[in-house]
Amino acid sequence: MQTKYKLNLWYMLRSRDGFSAVQFGNSLDRPVPADYDGNGRADVAVYRPSEGNWYQLRSTEGFAVVQFGITSDIPVAADYDGDGKTDIAVFRPSDGNWYQLRSTLGFNAVQFGASRDIPIPIGYDPCFGCWVD
Ligand SMILES: [Ca+2]
Numbered sequence: 001m002q003t004k005y006k007l008n009l010w011y012m013l014r015s016r017d018g019f020s021a022v023q024f025g026n027s028l029d030r031p032v033p034a035d036y037d038g039n040g041r042a043d044v045a046v047y048r049p050s051e052g053n054w055y056q057l058r059s060t061e062g063f064a065v066v067q068f069g070i071t072s073d074i075p076v077a078a079d080y081d082g083d084g085k086t087d088i089a090v091f092r093p094s095d096g097n098w099y100q101l102r103s104t105l106g107f108n109a110v111q112f113g114a115s116r117d118i119p120i121p122i123g124y125d126p127c128f129g130c131w132v133d
Pocket residue numbers: 034035036037038039040041042043058059060
C-alpha cells in the first residue's frame with residue numbers, strides 16, 4: 001500500500017483494493033499509520049501532539065483514541081513486544097526515554113538516547129537483538 005498524507009486527507013493506492021481517500025485528523029497531526037490491530041493491514045492513524053492523543057481507524061476494530069504522550073514527544077510506534085500488533089510509543093527528548101504502551105506486555109520505559117538524537121523505531125523479536133522488520 002502506498003499512502004500519501006496531505007493535511008487531513010489520506011490518499012491510498014492499495015495493492016488489492018485500488019485507490020481510496022479518507023478524511024482523518026487535522027493539519028497539525030503527525031501521521032502514524034501502522035497495523036495496530038494486527039490483521040496484516042495498515043491502519044490510518046495520527047498522533048496529535050497538542051493533546052498527546054493517538055487517533056486510529058483500525059481495520060477490524062474501528063475508531064479508537066488513546067491518550068499517551070505529551071506535546072514535546074516524538075511518536076515512535078512499532079511492535080516492541082513481537083505479538084504482531086503495533087504498539088503505541090513515544091520518544092521524549094527531554095529525558096531520553098522511550099515510553100511504550102505494548103499491546104501484550106503493557107507499559108514500559110527504556111532510557112536510550114539524548115535530547116538531540118533522532119529516534120528510529122523498529123520491531124524486535126523477543127529473542128535478544130533479532131530483527132523482525
Ligand atoms: Ca490493521
